[in-house]
Amino acid sequence: MVDFEKGNGLVPVIVQDFQTLEVLMLGYMNDEAWQKTQTEKKVTFYSRSKDRLWTKGEESGNFLQVKSYYIDCDQDTILIKAEPVGPTCHTGTRSCFNTEFGANFLLELERIVKHRYDFPNEESYVNRLRTKGINKIAQKVGEEAVETVIAALTETETDFINESSDLLFHLIVLLREKGISLETIAKNLESRHQ
Known part of the structure; x- marks a missing residue:
């Protein structure tokens, strides 16, 4: 109360x-x-x-x-x-505090991917991936994982960051394809931590 x-x-x-x-x-x-x-x-x-x-x-x-x-x-x-539903602030920004996304951008990216699934656009890379099906999406996650490992072992920090970003992006698309949210993954990780 x-x-x-x-x-x-x-x-x-x-x-x-x-x-x-x-x-x-x-x-x-x-x-x-x-x-x-x-x-x-x-x-x-x-x-x-x-x-x-x-x-x-x-x-x-x-x-x-x-x-x-x-x-x-x-x-x-x-x-x-x-x-x-749209910007929160009367100035047109998403927050009245005009904060940066930081680590939370992964959650915003998940929302963007969901929007691309809900409202397909032929120009969207997400749409092109999803029309190829789950096998292609899973294959891209595997390719990006290998490229991330190679970058970690033999390339620059910038290369490693870029490959890690590609891996996370494609994993978010795969999770969306499977109907699983980042929140579900986070809760699973939390339960393992206990």
């Missing part, structure tokens, strides 16, 4: 990209905004400047679709993991 009394009827809400975990924005909710968010599965804030409820994306169409939410230990802050 969220304790709205501590903040005079408002609590801070942190919104994260459900896939990359990038912080997208911070807003505030009152009880009515919280109830609407849970019911409609679209993040709705209480706008302090407009003095009314405000659903993110109501004008732009760039909604934040709720995937999950968490209430902190003091019950006075909400964390929402959401799927952004």
Whole structure:
């Protein structure tokens, strides 16, 4: 249960990209905004400047679709993991904090590959790969793995980085072809670690 009394009827809400975990924005909710968010599965804030409820994306169409939410230990802050539909920030960037992807770009790349699967484009390398079937995709992963090993043993650091990047890209395509997410792999690795 969220304790709205501590903040005079408002609590801070942190919104994260459900896939990359990038912080997208911070807003505030009152009880009515919280109830609407849970019911409609679209993040709705209480706008302090407009003095009314405000659903993110109501004008732009760039909604934040709720995937999950968490209430902190003091019950006075909400964390929402959401799927952004378009840029989050009114400036057109994916995050109000304009952070870099860093290691999380692998998760963004997974989303890009999924989009290419869902909306095929003849010009897309991903589309050309997938039309050749799983055997060709798996073969590419094998080729890139061998090239990565060779680069690690005999080539420059730059060559090794490039070959490793090619390997990870093709592995993400193979995972998509098999219907397995990076999250599934991460959970499997986590369970092995325990």
